[in-house]
Amino acid sequence: MIRVLDKLLLFLYSLAIGALSVFAFCTGFNWVPEKGFKDFITTLYNGEMEWMRVTVIVVSVVIFLISLRFFYVSLRRSNASSPSIDQRTEYGDIRISLETVENLALKAAARQRGVKDLRARIRISEAGIEITLRAIADGESPIPTLTEDIQRTVKSHVEEITGIPVATVSVYVANIIQTANYKSRVE
Template sequence: MIRVLDKFLLFLYSLAIGAVAVIAFSAGMYWFPEEWLSNLVHNLYSGDYDWLQATVLVVSAIVFLISLRFFYVSLKRSNASTPSIDQRTEFGDIRISLETVENLALKAASRQRGVKELKARIRISEAGIEVSLRAIADGESSIPVLTEEIQRAVKSHVEEITGIPVAGVSVFVANIIQTANFKSRVE
Protein backbone atom coordinates (compact mmCIF):
# COMPACT_ATOMS: atom_id res chain seq x y z
CA MET A 1 0.00 0.00 0.00
CA ILE A 2 2.81 2.40 0.85
CA ARG A 3 4.57 1.67 -2.45
CA VAL A 4 1.40 2.52 -4.35
CA LEU A 5 1.11 5.76 -2.38
CA ASP A 6 4.76 6.59 -3.09
CA LYS A 7 4.24 5.95 -6.81
CA PHE A 8 1.20 8.21 -6.81
CA LEU A 9 3.11 10.92 -4.94
CA LEU A 10 5.99 10.58 -7.40
CA PHE A 11 3.52 11.02 -10.26
CA LEU A 12 2.05 14.20 -8.70
CA TYR A 13 5.52 15.50 -7.92
CA SER A 14 6.68 14.91 -11.48
CA LEU A 15 3.65 16.75 -12.83
CA ALA A 16 4.22 19.72 -10.54
CA ILE A 17 7.93 19.98 -11.29
CA GLY A 18 7.23 19.56 -15.01
CA ALA A 19 4.65 22.36 -14.94
CA VAL A 20 7.05 24.69 -13.11
CA ALA A 21 9.79 23.86 -15.61
CA VAL A 22 7.53 24.62 -18.59
CA ILE A 23 6.39 27.92 -17.06
CA ALA A 24 9.96 28.93 -16.21
CA PHE A 25 11.19 28.00 -19.69
CA SER A 26 8.33 29.89 -21.32
CA ALA A 27 9.02 32.98 -19.20
CA GLY A 28 12.74 32.74 -19.99
CA MET A 29 11.98 32.63 -23.71
CA TYR A 30 9.71 35.71 -23.36
CA TRP A 31 6.65 33.75 -24.52
CA PHE A 32 4.52 35.37 -21.83
CA PRO A 33 3.73 39.06 -22.26
CA GLU A 34 5.46 41.17 -19.63
CA GLU A 35 2.18 42.79 -18.66
CA TRP A 36 0.62 39.41 -17.98
CA LEU A 37 3.47 38.39 -15.66
CA SER A 38 3.48 41.70 -13.82
CA ASN A 39 -0.32 41.51 -13.40
CA LEU A 40 0.01 37.97 -12.03
CA VAL A 41 2.63 39.05 -9.49
CA HIS A 42 0.66 42.18 -8.61
CA ASN A 43 -2.54 40.13 -8.08
CA LEU A 44 -0.63 37.66 -5.95
CA TYR A 45 0.71 40.37 -3.60
CA SER A 46 -2.20 42.80 -3.63
CA GLY A 47 -4.60 40.59 -1.73
CA ASP A 48 -7.42 41.29 -4.18
CA TYR A 49 -7.44 37.65 -5.27
CA ASP A 50 -7.43 35.54 -2.12
CA TRP A 51 -8.04 32.36 -4.12
CA LEU A 52 -4.80 32.92 -6.03
CA GLN A 53 -2.77 33.29 -2.83
CA ALA A 54 -4.46 30.24 -1.29
CA THR A 55 -3.81 28.16 -4.40
CA VAL A 56 -0.14 29.10 -4.54
CA LEU A 57 0.30 28.40 -0.82
CA VAL A 58 -1.47 25.03 -0.93
CA VAL A 59 0.35 23.80 -4.05
CA SER A 60 3.75 24.89 -2.76
CA ALA A 61 3.09 23.27 0.65
CA ILE A 62 2.05 19.99 -1.01
CA VAL A 63 5.12 19.95 -3.26
CA PHE A 64 7.33 20.68 -0.24
CA LEU A 65 5.76 17.84 1.79
CA ILE A 66 6.15 15.42 -1.11
CA SER A 67 9.81 16.49 -1.38
CA LEU A 68 10.31 15.74 2.31
CA ARG A 69 8.67 12.32 1.86
CA PHE A 70 10.97 11.41 -1.04
CA PHE A 71 14.00 12.63 0.90
CA TYR A 72 12.99 10.40 3.82
CA VAL A 73 12.34 7.39 1.56
CA SER A 74 15.68 7.80 -0.22
CA LEU A 75 17.54 7.71 3.09
CA LYS A 76 15.47 4.95 4.69
CA ARG A 77 15.50 2.35 1.92
CA SER A 78 19.17 2.55 1.10
CA ASN A 79 20.06 -0.18 3.63
CA ALA A 80 17.84 -3.01 2.40
CA SER A 81 17.62 -2.48 -1.33
CA THR A 82 17.62 -6.14 -2.35
CA PRO A 83 15.17 -8.64 -0.90
CA SER A 84 16.96 -11.24 1.15
CA ILE A 85 16.62 -14.02 3.65
CA ASP A 86 18.15 -13.14 6.98
CA GLN A 87 19.52 -15.69 9.41
CA ARG A 88 21.18 -15.30 12.75
CA THR A 89 23.90 -17.71 13.84
CA GLU A 90 26.07 -17.80 16.91
CA PHE A 91 28.79 -16.02 14.90
CA GLY A 92 26.64 -13.24 13.45
CA ASP A 93 24.07 -12.41 10.81
CA ILE A 94 23.79 -13.97 7.35
CA ARG A 95 21.88 -12.41 4.46
CA ILE A 96 21.20 -14.42 1.31
CA SER A 97 19.56 -12.58 -1.54
CA LEU A 98 16.50 -14.08 -3.20
CA GLU A 99 18.37 -13.81 -6.49
CA THR A 100 21.02 -16.16 -5.10
CA VAL A 101 18.38 -18.71 -4.11
CA GLU A 102 16.76 -18.32 -7.53
CA ASN A 103 20.07 -19.00 -9.28
CA LEU A 104 20.68 -22.06 -7.09
CA ALA A 105 17.24 -23.43 -8.00
CA LEU A 106 17.85 -22.81 -11.71
CA LYS A 107 21.26 -24.48 -11.52
CA ALA A 108 19.84 -27.60 -9.86
CA ALA A 109 16.87 -27.81 -12.23
CA SER A 110 18.95 -27.28 -15.37
CA ARG A 111 21.08 -30.33 -14.51
CA GLN A 112 18.07 -32.56 -15.12
CA ARG A 113 17.91 -34.25 -18.48
CA GLY A 114 14.96 -33.19 -20.60
CA VAL A 115 14.73 -29.56 -19.44
CA LYS A 116 15.33 -26.93 -22.09
CA GLU A 117 14.32 -23.53 -20.65
CA LEU A 118 13.73 -22.49 -17.05
CA LYS A 119 12.48 -19.52 -15.09
CA ALA A 120 12.26 -19.39 -11.31
CA ARG A 121 10.45 -17.34 -8.70
CA ILE A 122 11.19 -17.47 -4.98
CA ARG A 123 8.79 -16.62 -2.17
CA ILE A 124 9.37 -16.70 1.55
CA SER A 125 6.71 -18.33 3.71
CA GLU A 126 6.37 -19.33 7.35
CA ALA A 127 7.50 -22.89 6.55
CA GLY A 128 10.53 -21.84 4.51
CA ILE A 129 11.28 -21.05 0.89
CA GLU A 130 8.74 -21.74 -1.83
CA VAL A 131 10.25 -22.23 -5.28
CA SER A 132 8.11 -21.92 -8.40
CA LEU A 133 9.66 -23.07 -11.65
CA ARG A 134 8.41 -22.61 -15.20
CA ALA A 135 9.98 -25.12 -17.56
CA ILE A 136 9.98 -26.09 -21.19
CA ALA A 137 10.66 -29.78 -21.68
CA ASP A 138 12.14 -31.58 -24.65
CA GLY A 139 9.10 -33.83 -25.13
CA GLU A 140 11.22 -36.98 -24.99
CA SER A 141 10.98 -37.58 -21.22
CA SER A 142 8.02 -38.45 -19.05
CA ILE A 143 6.71 -35.19 -17.62
CA PRO A 144 5.69 -36.64 -14.20
CA VAL A 145 9.11 -38.26 -13.78
CA LEU A 146 10.91 -35.13 -15.01
CA THR A 147 9.05 -32.78 -12.68
CA GLU A 148 9.58 -35.07 -9.69
CA GLU A 149 13.32 -35.20 -10.42
CA ILE A 150 13.41 -31.40 -10.71
CA GLN A 151 11.56 -30.98 -7.41
CA ARG A 152 13.84 -33.40 -5.58
CA ALA A 153 17.02 -31.88 -7.05
CA VAL A 154 16.02 -28.28 -6.36
CA LYS A 155 14.88 -28.98 -2.81
CA SER A 156 18.04 -30.84 -1.82
CA HIS A 157 20.43 -28.43 -3.60
CA VAL A 158 18.92 -25.26 -2.16
CA GLU A 159 18.68 -26.70 1.36
CA GLU A 160 22.25 -28.02 1.20
CA ILE A 161 23.79 -24.77 -0.04
CA THR A 162 21.74 -22.22 1.96
CA GLY A 163 20.78 -24.20 5.05
CA ILE A 164 17.23 -22.86 4.72
CA PRO A 165 14.33 -25.33 4.59
CA VAL A 166 12.45 -25.49 1.29
CA ALA A 167 8.71 -25.69 1.95
CA GLY A 168 7.85 -26.71 -1.58
CA VAL A 169 8.92 -26.75 -5.20
CA SER A 170 6.20 -26.33 -7.80
CA VAL A 171 6.97 -27.00 -11.44
CA PHE A 172 4.86 -25.72 -14.30
CA VAL A 173 5.65 -27.30 -17.65
CA ALA A 174 4.65 -24.54 -20.03
CA ASN A 175 5.41 -26.31 -23.29
CA ILE A 176 7.54 -28.85 -25.03
CA ILE A 177 10.03 -28.20 -27.76
CA GLN A 178 9.06 -29.64 -31.09
CA THR A 179 11.98 -31.48 -32.57
CA ALA A 180 12.07 -31.40 -36.31
CA ASN A 181 12.85 -34.97 -37.37
CA PHE A 182 11.46 -34.79 -40.83
CA LYS A 183 12.98 -36.89 -43.55
CA SER A 184 13.59 -34.99 -46.70
CA ARG A 185 11.97 -36.53 -49.66
CA VAL A 186 13.59 -36.18 -53.01
CA GLU A 187 11.69 -37.08 -56.12
Protein backbone atom coordinates in the same frame (compact mmCIF):
# COMPACT_ATOMS: atom_id res chain seq x y z
CA MET B 1 0.87 0.94 1.50
CA ILE B 2 3.69 3.41 2.10
CA ARG B 3 5.29 2.54 -1.25
CA VAL B 4 2.03 3.17 -3.07
CA LEU B 5 1.71 6.54 -1.34
CA ASP B 6 5.31 7.40 -2.20
CA LYS B 7 4.70 6.48 -5.84
CA LEU B 8 1.60 8.68 -5.92
CA LEU B 9 3.52 11.56 -4.33
CA LEU B 10 6.35 11.09 -6.81
CA PHE B 11 3.86 11.18 -9.69
CA LEU B 12 2.25 14.41 -8.43
CA TYR B 13 5.64 15.94 -7.72
CA SER B 14 6.84 15.05 -11.22
CA LEU B 15 3.75 16.65 -12.75
CA ALA B 16 4.25 19.86 -10.76
CA ILE B 17 7.95 20.11 -11.56
CA GLY B 18 7.24 19.28 -15.20
CA ALA B 19 4.63 22.04 -15.46
CA LEU B 20 6.98 24.48 -13.76
CA SER B 21 9.82 23.60 -16.15
CA VAL B 22 7.54 24.01 -19.21
CA PHE B 23 6.50 27.42 -17.88
CA ALA B 24 10.15 28.41 -17.30
CA PHE B 25 11.06 27.18 -20.79
CA CYS B 26 8.26 29.20 -22.40
CA THR B 27 9.22 32.26 -20.36
CA GLY B 28 12.86 31.90 -21.42
CA PHE B 29 11.87 32.02 -25.10
CA ASN B 30 9.52 34.98 -24.46
CA TRP B 31 6.50 32.89 -25.40
CA VAL B 32 4.70 34.08 -22.26
CA PRO B 33 3.56 37.70 -22.79
CA GLU B 34 5.36 39.98 -20.35
CA LYS B 35 2.27 42.08 -19.74
CA GLY B 36 0.14 39.03 -18.92
CA PHE B 37 2.77 37.72 -16.55
CA LYS B 38 3.12 41.12 -14.80
CA ASP B 39 -0.68 41.42 -14.54
CA PHE B 40 -0.87 37.97 -12.94
CA ILE B 41 1.84 38.85 -10.37
CA THR B 42 0.22 42.24 -9.64
CA THR B 43 -3.17 40.60 -9.14
CA LEU B 44 -1.61 38.01 -6.87
CA TYR B 45 0.17 40.62 -4.71
CA ASN B 46 -2.73 43.06 -4.52
CA GLY B 47 -5.09 40.37 -3.29
CA GLU B 48 -7.75 41.16 -5.90
CA MET B 49 -8.33 37.44 -6.42
CA GLU B 50 -8.05 35.94 -2.94
CA TRP B 51 -8.83 32.38 -4.10
CA MET B 52 -5.86 32.47 -6.49
CA ARG B 53 -3.55 33.62 -3.75
CA VAL B 54 -4.75 30.83 -1.44
CA THR B 55 -4.34 28.30 -4.26
CA VAL B 56 -0.74 29.38 -4.91
CA ILE B 57 0.06 29.14 -1.20
CA VAL B 58 -1.53 25.70 -0.80
CA VAL B 59 0.20 24.30 -3.91
CA SER B 60 3.54 25.70 -2.76
CA VAL B 61 3.16 24.15 0.70
CA VAL B 62 2.15 20.78 -0.77
CA ILE B 63 5.15 20.75 -3.14
CA PHE B 64 7.44 21.72 -0.25
CA LEU B 65 6.06 18.91 1.95
CA ILE B 66 6.47 16.39 -0.85
CA SER B 67 10.06 17.61 -1.27
CA LEU B 68 10.68 17.05 2.43
CA ARG B 69 9.21 13.55 2.18
CA PHE B 70 11.51 12.65 -0.71
CA PHE B 71 14.47 14.16 1.12
CA TYR B 72 13.66 11.95 4.12
CA VAL B 73 13.22 8.84 1.94
CA SER B 74 16.54 9.47 0.21
CA LEU B 75 18.39 9.68 3.55
CA ARG B 76 16.56 6.85 5.27
CA ARG B 77 18.50 3.65 5.61
CA SER B 78 16.60 0.78 4.09
CA ASN B 79 16.96 -2.71 5.54
CA ALA B 80 14.70 -4.21 2.91
CA SER B 81 17.09 -3.53 0.05
CA SER B 82 17.57 -7.22 -0.63
CA PRO B 83 15.29 -9.78 0.96
CA SER B 84 17.21 -12.55 2.65
CA ILE B 85 16.95 -15.59 4.86
CA ASP B 86 18.62 -15.07 8.21
CA GLN B 87 20.10 -17.88 10.27
CA ARG B 88 21.87 -17.81 13.59
CA THR B 89 24.69 -20.23 14.31
CA GLU B 90 26.98 -20.62 17.27
CA TYR B 91 29.57 -18.55 15.39
CA GLY B 92 27.29 -15.70 14.35
CA ASP B 93 24.61 -14.69 11.89
CA ILE B 94 24.26 -15.85 8.29
CA ARG B 95 22.23 -14.00 5.68
CA ILE B 96 21.47 -15.68 2.34
CA SER B 97 19.72 -13.53 -0.23
CA LEU B 98 16.64 -14.87 -1.99
CA GLU B 99 18.45 -14.18 -5.24
CA THR B 100 21.13 -16.67 -4.20
CA VAL B 101 18.51 -19.32 -3.47
CA GLU B 102 16.83 -18.56 -6.79
CA ASN B 103 20.10 -18.99 -8.68
CA LEU B 104 20.82 -22.25 -6.86
CA ALA B 105 17.39 -23.58 -7.84
CA LEU B 106 17.87 -22.53 -11.46
CA LYS B 107 21.34 -24.10 -11.55
CA ALA B 108 20.02 -27.41 -10.22
CA ALA B 109 17.00 -27.45 -12.55
CA ALA B 110 19.14 -26.62 -15.59
CA ARG B 111 21.11 -29.85 -15.06
CA GLN B 112 18.07 -31.86 -16.08
CA ARG B 113 17.87 -32.93 -19.70
CA GLY B 114 14.81 -31.83 -21.59
CA VAL B 115 14.23 -28.46 -19.94
CA LYS B 116 14.87 -24.98 -21.30
CA ASP B 117 14.07 -21.37 -20.43
CA LEU B 118 13.85 -21.69 -16.66
CA ARG B 119 12.53 -19.04 -14.29
CA ALA B 120 12.25 -19.27 -10.53
CA ARG B 121 10.42 -17.50 -7.74
CA ILE B 122 11.23 -17.98 -4.08
CA ARG B 123 8.92 -17.45 -1.11
CA ILE B 124 9.60 -17.96 2.56
CA SER B 125 7.04 -19.78 4.68
CA GLU B 126 7.09 -21.16 8.20
CA ALA B 127 7.71 -24.66 6.85
CA GLY B 128 10.73 -23.52 4.84
CA ILE B 129 11.43 -22.22 1.37
CA GLU B 130 8.78 -22.50 -1.33
CA ILE B 131 10.28 -22.65 -4.81
CA THR B 132 8.20 -22.18 -7.93
CA LEU B 133 9.83 -22.98 -11.26
CA ARG B 134 8.54 -22.17 -14.73
CA ALA B 135 10.05 -24.20 -17.54
CA ILE B 136 9.73 -25.04 -21.18
CA ALA B 137 10.18 -28.75 -21.92
CA ASP B 138 11.70 -30.25 -25.03
CA GLY B 139 8.69 -32.51 -25.64
CA GLU B 140 10.87 -35.62 -25.88
CA SER B 141 10.88 -36.60 -22.18
CA PRO B 142 7.76 -37.61 -20.26
CA ILE B 143 6.63 -34.49 -18.38
CA PRO B 144 5.71 -36.24 -15.07
CA THR B 145 9.13 -37.88 -14.90
CA LEU B 146 10.89 -34.67 -15.90
CA THR B 147 9.10 -32.55 -13.29
CA GLU B 148 9.66 -35.09 -10.51
CA ASP B 149 13.37 -35.21 -11.33
CA ILE B 150 13.51 -31.39 -11.28
CA GLN B 151 11.69 -31.25 -7.94
CA ARG B 152 13.94 -33.85 -6.34
CA THR B 153 17.16 -32.32 -7.71
CA VAL B 154 16.26 -28.74 -6.78
CA LYS B 155 15.11 -29.67 -3.27
CA SER B 156 18.23 -31.68 -2.45
CA HIS B 157 20.63 -29.15 -4.04
CA VAL B 158 19.17 -26.09 -2.28
CA GLU B 159 18.95 -27.87 1.09
CA GLU B 160 22.52 -29.18 0.76
CA ILE B 161 24.06 -25.83 -0.22
CA THR B 162 22.07 -23.48 2.05
CA GLY B 163 21.15 -25.75 4.96
CA ILE B 164 17.61 -24.35 4.82
CA PRO B 165 14.67 -26.76 4.54
CA VAL B 166 12.73 -26.62 1.29
CA ALA B 167 8.99 -27.02 1.92
CA THR B 168 7.83 -27.32 -1.69
CA VAL B 169 9.14 -27.23 -5.22
CA SER B 170 6.39 -26.49 -7.72
CA VAL B 171 7.10 -26.90 -11.41
CA TYR B 172 4.96 -25.28 -14.06
CA VAL B 173 5.60 -26.49 -17.60
CA ALA B 174 4.56 -23.51 -19.68
CA ASN B 175 5.13 -25.01 -23.13
CA ILE B 176 7.27 -27.32 -25.18
CA ILE B 177 10.00 -26.32 -27.58
CA GLN B 178 8.66 -25.98 -31.09
CA THR B 179 10.91 -27.64 -33.60
CA ALA B 180 10.62 -26.65 -37.19
CA ASN B 181 10.08 -29.54 -39.57
CA TYR B 182 11.00 -28.58 -43.05
CA LYS B 183 10.05 -30.79 -45.94
CA SER B 184 12.44 -30.73 -48.77
CA ARG B 185 10.85 -30.03 -52.06
CA VAL B 186 12.09 -31.69 -55.20
CA GLU B 187 11.28 -30.18 -58.55
